[in-house]
Amino acid sequence: MENKNNIRFIQGNEACVEGAIYAGLDFFAGYPITPSTEIAEHLSARLPQKGGKFIQMEDEIASMGAVIGASLTGKKSMTATSGPGFSLKQEALGYACMAEIPCVIANVQRGGPSTGNPTHVSQGDVNQARWGTHGDHSIIALTASNHQDIFKITVEAFNMAETYRSPVIILLDEAVGHMREKLTIPEPGDIQVVERLRTSVRKGIDYHPYLPREDDRLPMSDFGGEHRYNVTGLFHDMWGFPNNNPKVVSELLRHLVDKIENNVNDINMYKEYWLDDAEYILVSYGSSARSAIHMAKNRRSRGVRIGVLELQTLWPFPTEMVREKCAGAKATIVVEMNMGQIVTQVKNAVDNPNNVFLANRIDGQLISPTDIKTVLRMIQGKGV
Amino acid sequence: MTNKPFDFKDYIRTRFFPHIWCPGCGHGIVLGSLLRAIHELGLDKSDIVMTSGIGCSSRISGYVDFHSLHTIHGRALSFATGVKLSKPNLKAIVPMGDGDALAIGGNHFIHAARRNIDITAIVMNNRIYGMTGGQFSPLSGSGKKATTAPYNTIDRNFDVAELAKSAGATFVARSTVFHANECKNLIKKAISHKGFSVMEILTQCPTYYGRKNKEGDAVQMMEGYKTNTAKLGSKKLEKNPDLIKRGIFVERTDIPEYCEAYDKIIETAMKGKA
Numbered sequence: 052m053e054n055k056n057n058i059r060f061i062q063g064n065e066a067c068v069e070g071a072i073y074a075g076l077d078f079f080a081g082y083p084i085t086p087s088t089e090i091a092e093h094l095s096a097r098l099p100q101k102g103g104k105f106i107q108m109e110d111e112i113a114s115m116g117a118v119i120g121a122s123l124t125g126k127k128s129m130t131a132t133s134g135p136g137f138s139l140k141q142e143a144l145g146y147a148c149m150a151e152i153p154c155v156i157a158n159v160q161r162g163g164p165s166t167g168n169p170t171h172v173s174q175g176d177v178n179q180a181r182w183g184t185h186g187d188h189s190i191i192a193l194t195a196s197n198h199q200d201i202f203k204i205t206v207e208a209f210n211m212a213e214t215y216r217s218p219v220i221i222l223l224d225e226a227v228g229h230m231r232e233k234l235t236i237p238e239p240g241d242i243q244v245v246e247r248l249r250t251s252v253r254k255g256i257d258y259h260p261y262l263p264r265e266d267d268r269l270p271m272s273d274f275g276g277e278h279r280y281n282v283t284g285l286f287h288d289m290w291g292f293p294n295n296n297p298k299v300v301s302e303l304l305r306h307l308v309d310k311i312e313n314n315v316n317d318i319n320m321y322k323e324y325w326l327d328d329a330e331y332i333l334v335s336y337g338s339s340a341r342s343a344i345h346m347a348k349n350r351r352s353r354g355v356r357i358g359v360l361e362l363q364t365l366w367p368f369p370t371e372m373v374r375e376k377c378a379g380a381k382a383t384i385v386v387e388m389n390m391g392q393i394v395t396q397v398k399n400a401v402d403n404p405n406n407v408f409l410a411n412r413i414d415g416q417l418i419s420p421t422d423i424k425t426v427l428r429m430i431q432g433k434g435v
Numbered sequence: 436m437t438n439k440p441f442d443f444k445d446y447i448r449t450r451f452f453p454h455i456w457c458p459g460c461g462h463g464i465v466l467g468s469l470l471r472a473i474h475e476l477g478l479d480k481s482d483i484v485m486t487s488g489i490g491c492s493s494r495i496s497g498y499v500d501f502h503s504l505h506t507i508h509g510r511a512l513s514f515a516t517g518v519k520l521s522k523p524n525l526k527a528i529v530p531m532g533d534g535d536a537l538a539i540g541g542n543h544f545i546h547a548a549r550r551n552i553d554i555t556a557i558v559m560n561n562r563i564y565g566m567t568g569g570q571f572s573p574l575s576g577s578g579k580k581a582t583t584a585p586y587n588t589i590d591r592n593f594d595v596a597e598l599a600k601s602a603g604a605t606f607v608a609r610s611t612v613f614h615a616n617e618c619k620n621l622i623k624k625a626i627s628h629k630g631f632s633v634m635e636i637l638t639q640c641p642t643y644y645g646r647k648n649k650e651g652d653a654v655q656m657m658e659g660y661k662t663n664t665a666k667l668g669s670k671k672l673e674k675n676p677d678l679i680k681r682g683i684f685v686e687r688t689d690i691p692e693y694c695e696a697y698d699k700i701i702e703t704a705m706k707g708k709a
Contacts, residue, residue, distance in 0.1 A: 078521055099704035104520050104697060109546035113513035116506065116543075120486070120517025123504065128517070146507050275484050275502050275522045281448075283497065283505040292451060292497065293505075 057236040063227040064089035066198035066234045067131070067157055068097060070205025073236070074244055077103045077126035080117035082110055082136060085169045086225040087159035090131035111136035115143035115156070122147075122154045123282065125247065125273035127209055129155035134163040134176055137183065144218050145184030146284045148307060151261075151269060153212035153247070155205075157221040159228040160337075162415050171415030172226040174337055177392040180220045181366050187304055189311035191318055192220040192366040196227060196340040198234040203242060204320065204363055210245035211318060215310055216269055222365060224388070226338035226417050247271055252278070261303075262289040267310055312367055319372055320363035325351060329358030331427060332377050333410075334397055335386035336362040339418050343386045346420035350427070357427070365393065373400040382430045383407045386423055439474075446470045446480065448500050455494055457565075459645075459653030461612040461638030465530075465559055466495055468615050468636075472622035483526045486515035488540060490532035491566045491640075492559040501528075509539030512547045515554050523694035526626060527554040533574040534564045537593055541573070548602035551630045552693035557622070558595055558633065561640035569643030580647040596684045599633040606632035607685040611660035612639065614681065621683065630692050637664070637679070 059069070068090055071079075079098055081091040091107065098105040104121070108114040114130045122128040132140060137158045147154050160176045162168025176183075180192040191211050193204040201223065208219040250270035252258040258278040263269050272278040285293040286300045294300075311318070324344055326332065335343035340361040347357045360376050362369070377383045377397070383406060385394035391409045398404035410426040412418035428434060447470070456462050473483065483501040487493035489508035496503040502525070506514045511529050519527045536544055536558045547554060563581060564570040571581035576592035599607045606628040610618035618636055625632040639645060639656035650656050665672035667682035 078517070080517060096704070099697075099701040100707075102701055102705070106516070106520060106697075108513065108516070109542050112510060113516070113543055113546070116510045116513030117517030117520070119506075120504070120514040120519075121521040122517075124518055124521040126521050142507055143510065274504070275481075275518065275525045277481075279481060279500060279502050281497050281503045281505065284507055285505070290450070292448075 054238070057238070059234045059236065060231060061198065061234055062089055062229055062231055063198055063201050063223060064159060064229070065093055066201040067205050067221065067223065068093040069234065069236055070202040071129055071155070071209070072097055072101070073202070073242070074206045074209035075127045075246070076129055076209070078118065078121035078128040079104075079130065080106045080108050080114040080121070080128075081130050081132070082108055082114050084111070084133045084136045086161055086228050087131045087133045087157060090157055090159070111139035112143060115140040118154050119143060119147050119152050122152050123274035125271075125276070127153075129157065131157040131159065133159050133161050133169070134167060135165070137176060137179060141183040145186060145188065147218040148184065148188045148190065149284050150282050151216040151307075152218075153216055154218050155208045155212055155221060156218060157223060160222060160224040168415045170225065172224050172338060172388060172417055173413070173415065174224055174339065174388040174392070176222065177365055177387075177389065180222055187308065189308045190220065190366050191215065191217055191311060191364070192222050193320065193364055194222040194337045195363055196337055196361060198232050200363065201227065202234060202236070206242045206244065207320065210243070213245045213247050215314070216271070217311060222337065224337045249273070250278070254278070259289040260291045261287060263306065267306065315367045315369060315371070318364055318367060319369040321369065321372065322361040322363065323358065323376065324361070325358035326360060326376060327358070328356050330381045331355065331357040332380040332383045333357065333359045333386050333423065334362065334373065334377070334383060334393070335359060336365060336393065339386045339388055342418050342420050343423060346423045349420060350424070362393070368396045368400070370396070370400040373397055374402065377401045381406065384410050384423065384426055384430070386410045386418060388412050388418055441471055441474045443467065443470055446473065446500055447498050451498050454498060456491060457642040459639070459641040460491070461561065461640070461653070461657070462492055462495070462559060464612040464615055465557070465618070465636050465638055466498065468619040469557070469622055470499070472619045472626060475619070476623055476626060478526060482524070483528060484515070484518055485528050485530065486511045486518065487530050488535040489566070490535045490564070492530055492532040493535060495530045509535055510543060511535070512540060512543040512554065512556065516547060516552055519552055519554055520694055520697065523553070528557065528626065529554055530557045530559060532565070533558060533560045533562060534572040537595065537598070538573045545598070545602035548599055548604040548631050548633070550693040551603060551605055551690045553629055553631070555625045555628070555632045555634065558635045559638050560595065560635055561638050561644055563640050563644040565640050565643055569647060575644075582643075582647070595633065595635040596680070600685050603631070603690070604633045604685060605630035605687045605690050606683070608633070608683045609635040609637070609679075609681050611637040611664055611681065613657045613660035617681070624683070624686075628686070629688070630690060
């Protein structure tokens, strides 16, 4: 039985707030930007109620810096933004990759480039989430198409940030962020909440902040606490001291990439609909997936063997899983609201990239089931 | 004040040395004054967090045996804000260069001052970008030579003290590396001050600024700090009002400190009075 007190009728941005609170968020720093602002607004009320801290910073860059500083002290920390702000945060985001500082960044996508289409939907930041900051690195980015899933991936974003000591990006979009629908807040314990792995090294004994354990994990020590150590964005040794020895540099870079890429399967979250007998597979994510699911359901009722693979983990891209799921399909159609950012990954993943097609929409309007049906009919040779 | 005599080795990470500073650089004197100030205040090393950005000056954070956070160019104050708001019991000290603090980091500087968050910003002003090889900074002033100003600068400079004051800093002081003892005493006051404190320290870069502008070697440049500055309220300043002023420009306690003010927000929110 659902507890009626746990039922909300709210925006997707609020579902993200509820997920963050459930995950144990202590600190938020942000800057107003459409269409993500509701996350900041709601957290400005919610965080102090539980003794947490909210700060509106002078810009997007400062917000990212404050989040990293707060996280180091042992607080679960996040910020929220949209395209232009996400661009501004990239340097500090790379710092969090390099210094291995857990943090969560929600990017509620709007149309770009530049100021673009602030109040309209887009999924144009998928590649920016992957490669927005400079230099080789790996990153985790999660997305969702409905409020229950936004809640879940938000909790998982915090869990993964702690597990992999990495920034984790929540890629929402304007449609799902502003849309209102039902959310049932899970009871405590329904979704596992991962706490920070802290060092067992006692005070007074040398603590090596960047000496990985055998399982490649790095236990943390709350900054400003028992152990005094150095944190830097430079390549560094196990003490956290700057070091440009070629061996140290290459080992650290490999570690930063491997700790994520070697765990693709654990990080991968997805949903599937009617894939078992599917001749046609729609690969989609975020609000586009709502239209994909709607269209597939409708076509199936008319006898078309079509299914949907809804991606929730976009980065690291689940190449193997996509290859396996799409192996038997006559055609795979990637449904997204950009010029084709995930379709490139899917073509790269499958055995026959010529059978991968793009159904997209880039005009600030939510892609409709009809838009997808048009592409399907062209593939089927039925005309539009 | 502690009774134990000062030994700089108690406060530095010898593993990190030798430092990167050029011969004649004033930054080592700043470090010396800073460590002596901390020693005399009797602060516990584990109660100090030093956050810095990028540049010659910013390397200070790694050399000291405190909690040290070496961040990205210009943004140290924003990282320090996150640390301080999360752990208000820590003493937050942010050493910055003039470009780091007032060009790329200018926005964070004025907003940290406006908030009056309890952080001590130490602006090590050598009027040049040293680490990148001698480009002019927002504190170089006009008519100066730099590697990016072969025909002299036309950019005017900020007055750090005036800027900090008008942005709302509640403690503002200036000294020089020639006046190492005075500098130490002012740093002590800055660190002890509850609120955003700004300590500008004039420090020479003989390698770039001095050489480019024919101001001589380190000794001559330090001599310049002696002759071209005067204490606030001194006869020297009265006679030569155009000299660079040293001393305390602002010291006020009537503005709430940011973290304490936020604690009151928490109190209100917890009572459900949104």
